Amino acid sequence: MTEQITLLAKLAAIDTRLDELHDELGDLPQEVKALEMIVKDKTQTVLATEEKLKELRHLQSNADVSKAQIGDKEARLTEQQFQVKNNREFDAITKEIEHLKEERATLDDRLRTAHVTEENLAATLESQQADLAEAKERLSDKEQELAELTGEHNTELRKFIEMRLRVIADLDDTMEAEYERIRTFHREAAVAIRRDSCSGCFSAIPSQRIMEMKYSKDRMFTCENCGRILVTEDLADSVEEMVEEGNI
Numbered sequence: 420m421t422e423q424i425t426l427l428a429k430l431a432a433i434d435t436r437l438d439e440l441h442d443e444l445g446d447l448p449q450e451v452k453a454l455e456m457i458v459k460d461k462t463q464t465v466l467a468t469e470e471k472l473k474e475l476r477h478l479q480s481n482a483d484v485s486k487a488q489i490g491d492k493e494a495r496l497t498e499q500q501f502q503v504k505n506n507r508e509f510d511a512i513t514k515e516i517e518h519l520k521e522e523r524a525t526l527d528d529r530l531r532t533a534h535v536t537e538e539n540l541a542a543t544l545e546s547q548q549a550d551l552a553e554a555k556e557r558l559s560d561k562e563q564e565l566a567e568l569t570g571e572h573n574t575e576l577r578k579f580i581e582m583r584l585r586v587i588a589d590l591d592d593t594m595e596a597e598y599e600r601i602r603t604f605h606r607e608a609a610v611a612i613r614r615d616s617c618s619g620c621f622s623a624i625p626s627q628r629i630m631e632m633k634y635s636k637d638r639m640f641t642c643e644n645c646g647r648i649l650v651t652e653d654l655a656d657s658v659e660e661m662v663e664e665g666n667i
Contacts, residue, residue, distance in 0.1 A: 431609035454558040461551040521645030611647035620645035
């Protein structure tokens, strides 16, 4: 049983390091995912504005062509006015010229509106592109930070996971089940007695119980207040040193 208590102490020390490693990543993975969504949304916004500008410039280009065609037609009709043989033909041509002038005026209004809209869209696009560039830069920084931390983290993580597997392979199934049960309530399931107190909840441990632990190494002792598994201070310190050095 003595070895089993030692194994429990080792398991607790290893789990402490694994918990710390998981804590080191913190919210970084979630921050990266959130920034990825922001970049995606901003990219879609930029693409939508670019498409509007493209359509607007296509309209302007077609309008310019239409204006040129109207101008040519108006010039031809003006020449024909002086070649007509009667008032009816003159009036028909005049009416057609007036219609062309109205059409050209409408196109001019559309082009003026389109020009203002184009300027506004161009300014909006510039602002959107700047926002997108800033979001991409923040994402890149976070991705690099996560990659650097994950690289170091994974090496340590693999090391302690392998150590944990070795300890569990030798640990009694019942002891392991009890340890895991306690871990559902307390992050540290096995703790040391320090200054005659449980280092998990800081409740005082009776001197008689401490003496029993020293001389009854075949028993598992738990804190009467928090229920954590108790190990002696010297065992805890010895195990922590072994874990840090990787001698498990």
